[in-house]
Amino acid sequence: MKSLKAQQSILAIAQEQIGIIQYGPRADFMLEPFQDKLEKSGLFPLKPLPAEILQINIGKMCNQTCKHCHVDAGPDRKEIMTQETMQQCLDVLQENRHLKTVDLTGGAPEMNPHFRWFVSEIAALGRHVMVRCNLTIIRANKKYHDLPLFYKQHGVEVVSSLPFYTQDRTDRQRGNGVFEDSMKALQMLNEVGYGKEGTGLILNLVYNPAGAFLPPAQEALEREYKQALKERFNLEFNHLFAITNLPISRYLDYLLASGNYESYMEKLVASYNPVAAANVMCRNTISVGWDGYLYDCDFNQMLELKVNGGSQHISAFRSEELQQRAIVVGQHCYGCTAGAGSSCGGAVA
Amino acid sequence: MNEHYYHAKDLAQFANVGDFQKSLADKFFSYYGEVFKDSELTAREKSLIALAVAHAVQCPYCIDAYSTDAVEKGWSGPQMMEAVHVACAIRGGASLVHGVQMMNKVKDISM
Numbered sequence: 001m002k003s004l005k006a007q008q009s010i011l012a013i014a015q016e017q018i019g020i021i022q023y024g025p026r027a028d029f030m031l032e033p034f035q036d037k038l039e040k041s042g043l044f045p046l047k048p049l050p051a052e053i054l055q056i057n058i059g060k061m062c063n064q065t066c067k068h069c070h071v072d073a074g075p076d077r078k079e080i081m082t083q084e085t086m087q088q089c090l091d092v093l094q095e096n097r098h099l100k101t102v103d104l105t106g107g108a109p110e111m112n113p114h115f116r117w118f119v120s121e122i123a124a125l126g127r128h129v130m131v132r133c134n135l136t137i138i139r140a141n142k143k144y145h146d147l148p149l150f151y152k153q154h155g156v157e158v159v160s161s162l163p164f165y166t167q168d169r170t171d172r173q174r175g176n177g178v179f180e181d182s183m184k185a186l187q188m189l190n191e192v193g194y195g196k197e198g199t200g201l202i203l204n205l206v207y208n209p210a211g212a213f214l215p216p217a218q219e220a221l222e223r224e225y226k227q228a229l230k231e232r233f234n235l236e237f238n239h240l241f242a243i244t245n246l247p248i249s250r251y252l253d254y255l256l257a258s259g260n261y262e263s264y265m266e267k268l269v270a271s272y273n274p275v276a277a278a279n280v281m282c283r284n285t286i287s288v289g290w291d292g293y294l295y296d297c298d299f300n301q302m303l304e305l306k307v308n309g310g311s312q313h314i315s316a317f318r319s320e321e322l323q324q325r326a327i328v329v330g331q332h333c334y335g336c337t338a339g340a341g342s343s344c345g346g347a348v349a
Numbered sequence: 350m351n352e353h354y355y356h357a358k359d360l361a362q363f364a365n366v367g368d369f370q371k372s373l374a375d376k377f378f379s380y381y382g383e384v385f386k387d388s389e390l391t392a393r394e395k396s397l398i399a400l401a402v403a404h405a406v407q408c409p410y411c412i413d414a415y416s417t418d419a420v421e422k423g424w425s426g427p428q429m430m431e432a433v434h435v436a437c438a439i440r441g442g443a444s445l446v447h448g449v450q451m452m453n454k455v456k457d458i459s460m
Contacts, residue, residue, distance in 0.1 A: 209421065211420065213417050216423065220393060
């Protein structure tokens, strides 16, 4: 499967996506503006809390082309963070001790040629490093087989997508053979101690719905995952994050093509939870794009909605200025406030 | 009155039945919410039971709601279809077992 960009789809253009998300796919489709919901909850304008997490997208290149990907990542994407931009991120970390966690994402972040150097440098600064590893990259090529050991050496927290504990749902979303390779990769991670009690090596999994529906309760689902993976594959992990799909990029394309867009959005709006809204991840996170621009979250990044005011690039990072900003919101934000809420760390309410 | 008895969008209006009788609706929805919580049976198991019952009572709103709910809670298509077959078997069996009543009556009135 090609990325939307390679297909020259209009949905590869951020402004086209925003037009659909904000105003609907047809003139008589109206949803309550997200801003109004926030106002009623006493949360507008949405203000940041002190930033603790620097989430860095180090490239859109990926060995997979998942149907739901909001990044539109894939083997045909060439956008990759340069070592110069990475150094600018390191400089920011050096000067801003409140940024305690660095969350590396992509694409497959491991495909960036400077990935290992970057992880080593961040770890040397004493920061907690999370890597959003798609699992199959570990099996994709011999040069990646030692990734579990590399992660272990640097105390990296591994966060991996596994849409379900059965093959059919996983492969339908992420491609044929992904489930089998994921099981083998998890086994390799378990073998070096990841997900095992007492090792301190954290392996968290991410569930996201393989279709136009919302995630179930995270806690109950985690129990089912643990039981199923242990019984069927003798695999262990620490926690499961249940994430809601946001109507962006390939997932937006899927919703529109399958005729589910309107009912899905209505469901998100009907499930708005003010407690989840108060705890959205954009309040304590700064997202950095592959080219160094700054965003409130990874979703705004894909919609090219840069931070509102102040320094907009990592090379001109000013923590105090960013702290004063209002977070940019839109109709897509309903995805993070539905039900128990959703963030890169799962449910928030 | 609408032209059709059933409208998919009416499902989202379910809570509005309280507009005509609030106290009973409040009691019903409170009870309903309690029923579907994790307890002796998990919420996941209850979802599959609800799906089967929805088919037994042939409620299109319930089938809509619990097809989605069961998928959300991780049941697969084949598992859900087996649940529907359970409903079907019980409904079919309920008809067929009355055949015994018929046989008894036939025997009663026959030489």
